[in-house]
């Protein structure tokens with residue numbers, strides 16, 4: 001027989017089948033790509049001097065071993081840990097992927113072709 005499927009059920013099963021991939025911690029070597037969280041705009045930690053030029057000491061790097069950036073592998077945007085948690089545990093969507101409108105550029109513009117124009121006079 002026929003089965004009615006509500007859109008909310010579809011959304012739920014979609015998240016079940018395709019859970020939002022975990023974001024990857026961004027190494028200092030790529031941390032210079034971003035200065036703030038893409039979603040909430042909170043500033044990221046400064047890149048420690050020596051982290052990029054290879055002359056760092058282990059002590060320096062371990063003291064600040066985390067760039068505080070988490071990257072979505074789909075859209076490539078960087079996020080803070082707070083937004084990482086929120087995206088994966090609450091909204092189950094990536095703010096960066098959501099705001100990527102590359103697939104939504106095709107907007108129908110020919111809806112004005114109705115010939116029923118009434119001329120008064």
Ligand SMILES: [Zn+2]
Nearest residue numbers: 037040080083
């Ligand atoms: Zn954030």
Ligand SMILES: [Zn+2]
Nearest residue numbers: 072075094097
């Ligand atoms: Zn994304």
